[in-house]
Amino acid sequence: xxxxxxxxxxxxxxxxxxxxxxxxxxxxxxxxxxxxxxxxxxxxxxxxxxxxxxxxxxxxxxxxxxxxxxxxxxxxxxxxxxxxxxxxxxxxxxxxxxxxxxxxxxxxxxxxxxxxxxxxxxxxxxxxxxxxxxxxxxxxxxxxxxxxxxxxxxxxxxxxxxxxxxxxxxxxxxxxxxxxxxxxxxxxxxxxxxxxxxxxxxxxxxxxxxxxxxxxxxxxxxxxxxxxxxxxxxxxxxxxxxxxxxxxxxxxxxxxxxxxxxxxxxxxxxxxxxxxxxxxxxxxxxxxxxxxxxxxxxxxxxxxxxxxxxxxxxxxxxxxxxxxxxxxxxxxxxxxxxxxxxxxxxxxxxxxxxxxxxxxxxxxxxxxxxxxxxxxxxxxxxxxxxxxxxxxxxxxxxxxxxxxxxxxxxxxxxxxxxxxxxxxxxxxxxxxxxxxxxxxxxxxxxxxxxxxxxxxxxxxxxxxxxxxxxxxxxx
Numbered sequence: 178x179x180x181x182x183x184x185x186x187x188x189x190x191x192x193x194x195x196x197x198x199x200x201x202x203x204x205x206x207x208x209x210x211x212x213x214x215x216x217x218x219x220x221x222x223x224x225x226x227x228x229x230x231x232x233x234x235x236x237x238x239x240x241x242x243x244x245x246x247x248x249x250x251x252x253x254x255x256x257x258x259x260x261x262x263x264x265x266x267x268x269x270x271x272x273x274x275x276x277x278x279x280x281x282x283x284x285x286x287x288x289x290x291x292x293x294x295x296x297x298x299x300x301x302x303x304x305x306x307x308x309x310x311x312x313x314x315x316x317x318x319x320x321x322x323x324x325x326x327x328x329x330x331x332x333x334x335x336x337x338x339x340x341x342x343x344x345x346x347x348x349x350x351x352x353x354x355x356x357x358x359x360x361x362x363x364x365x366x367x368x369x370x371x372x373x374x375x376x377x378x379x380x381x382x383x384x385x386x387x388x389x390x391x392x393x394x395x396x397x398x399x400x401x402x403x404x405x406x407x408x409x410x411x412x413x414x415x416x417x418x419x420x421x422x423x424x425x426x427x428x429x430x431x432x433x434x435x436x437x438x439x440x441x442x443x444x445x446x447x448x449x450x451x452x453x454x455x456x457x458x459x460x461x462x463x464x465x466x467x468x469x470x471x472x473x474x475x476x477x478x479x480x481x482x483x484x485x486x487x488x489x490x491x492x493x494x495x496x497x498x499x500x501x502x503x504x505x506x507x508x509x510x511x512x513x514x515x516x517x518x519x520x521x522x523x524x525x526x527x528x529x530x531x532x533x534x535x536x537x538x539x540x541x542x543x544x545x546x547x548x549x550x551x552x553x554x555x556x557x558x559x560x561x562x563x564x565x566x567x568x569x570x571x572x573x574x575x576x577x578x579x580x581x582x583x584x585x586x587x588x589x590x591x592x593x594x595x596x597x598x599x600x601x602x603x604x605x606x607x608x609x610x611x612x613x614x615x616x617x618x619x620x621x622x623x624x625x626x627x628x629x630x631x632x633x634x635x636x637x638x639x640x641x642x643x644x645x646x647x648x649x650x651x652x
Contacts, residue, residue: 184282191296198299201346208351217353217360220344224361227257227340232333234326238317246471248369248618249464251361257337262358264309264338265345268302270465274552302342310334316479355632359625366618370420373412373613381409388412410520410611420612420619423603427623430599431456435588442576443568451564451571453585456600457592458555460617460624462545463604466538467617470515477512478505517608517616524609531609538605539598546597550589557585 208216235255247254252261275281276294283294314331345357353360376387382403384391392414395401407413436450477497485493486501488509498509507513514533518524524531550556561581570576574584600620607616614622 183280187281187297188293190300191293194300195296198296199343201343201350201352203350204352210354213352213354217348217355220348220353220357221360221364223344224251224258224341224357225364227337228253230257231255232257232259232330234329235318246468248362248366248615248621249467249471251358251365257333258341260306260309260313260334260338262341262345262361264305265302265342265358266464266468267309268298268305271305272298272301276554299342299346303339306335306338306342310338355625355629359628363622363625366614366622369614369618374417380411382407382411386412388414388417406521408520408522410523412613413611415521416611416613419607419610420614423607423612423616423619424623426603427620428627430596431623431627435592437571437584439564439569439571441569449569451569453588453592454596455592456596456624457589458546458549458596458600460600460620461549462542462597463600463617463620465545465549466541466601467604469541474507474512474516477510517605519608520611534609535602535605538608539601542601542604543594543597546593546600547590550593555589557582557589560585560589 232255237255246252246263247261250261250263250266252258252263272281272294276283281294283290310331314327314334318330319327341357341361347353348355348357348360372387374387374389376385377390378386380386380391384394384403388404391407391412392401392404395404405414431454433455434452436452438448439451440448478499481493481497481499484490485498488494488498488501494510496510497507497512500506500508507516514530515537517534518527518531558578561578564570564581565576565578571581571584574580604616604620607619612619
């Protein structure tokens with residue numbers, strides 16, 4: 178089927194379905210920053226309450242199928258946010274990849290085209306919600322649950338995912354700041370970090386989970402020998418300083434950029450710079466790499482539990498082996514080397530696994546980084562066209578696509594590889610050494626916070642030049 182035909186079919190489907198789709202209306206007037214922050218707080222409060230509300234009828238599963246994706250999906254096992262933002266992220270990435278590869282052709286410079294694409298994404302999100310709710314509930318809770326109760330669990334997962342989708346839409350439509358997805362991820366990671374620092378609950382080593390109360394407790398007991406390093410992946414002083422160090426490195430690298438001077442062809446005397454950041458691809462490649470790993474672990478856990486529960490199948494053993502007493506723990510096969518040995522004590526038992534995981538993360542993030550530049554609309558060709566569409570030009574260059582593209586081609590491929598390698602290295606090392614909130618979580622939180630700051634700057638720029646502000650705000 179021709180690409181244009183697929184796009185036309187989607188337009189027809191959207192045209193027929195849109196009148197029946199519930200929508201969050203856009204605000205009729207500009208919302209103040211205080212009001213936006215208030216709506217963000219309300220949405221976040223609802224999300225956190227849902228994260229503490231258990232699924233009715235659900236039994237505790239033997240192991241967590243989504244353990245490696247909890248941070249990305251901002252989800253909590255056994256609660257209403259069991260799937261978290263997973264369906265929204267999956268549908269959004271799928272539609273962006275289809276558009277970036279030109280399978281779907283939409284002109285985002287036209288508001289009506291952008292609206293059709295957003296509605297189509299919403300329809301796909303509904304489909305993904307239904308599919309993921311049924312598959313996940315059947316795989317995780319189906320074995321030990323009555324059919325009626327299983328249907329109730331599926332209904333809860335669907336309803337909760339739809340509520341999350343509407344909260345995300347509420348924030349994105351202008352009632353809040355940024356997006357619900359970013360807000361929920363950031364809050365989840367921050368919660369993990371605060372929990373690792375201040376939790377007063379008892380831990381397996383006889384002390385408290387939180388490193389701050391544990392250190393105070395150890396100081397009063399006159400025994401600080403175990404504060405620097407702790408076993409069983411418990412928070413430690415080493416992990417605290419490591420987390421702070423990773424945060425500083427990320428903030429520093431986010432500020433490294435190449436600035437290309439630009440001038441307006443529409444507003445005489447207006448000059449600015451077009452920044453090409455070292456972290457040009459942002460954290461999307463890390464998210465894709467982590468999602469791929471999580472899905473691979475999920476699939477091979479299912480294969481292992483059905484065909485190789487005793488690790489005696491040669492072919493399955495080559496791909497994945499899990500501990501029969503703890504099915505979420507890989508002990509052999511390829512899966513063993515692409516999942517992180519979290520904590521120094523675990524990494525010390527098999528240093529080659531730790532090194533292999535870090536190298537794997539660097540390699541796969543570079544691959545996804547190059548792929549995302551091409552499919553996500555970040556290539557030199559697309560960036561050059563965006564500059565021309567914003568009515569700006571680079572001094573000394575003709576106002577045409579070819580020379581601007583040639584200039585951008587000197588920088589974008591290089592920063593894509595270097596930035597992706599740095600992100601993969603930081604994510605891999607952070608996971609192995611055991612930072613608070615996980616390596617991918619720290620990367621996401623810093624990137625989201627910087628994006629929030631960028632949005633405030635963009636709002637100021639858009640007062641003068643709306644189209645240029647929209648471009649600069651994405652970098």
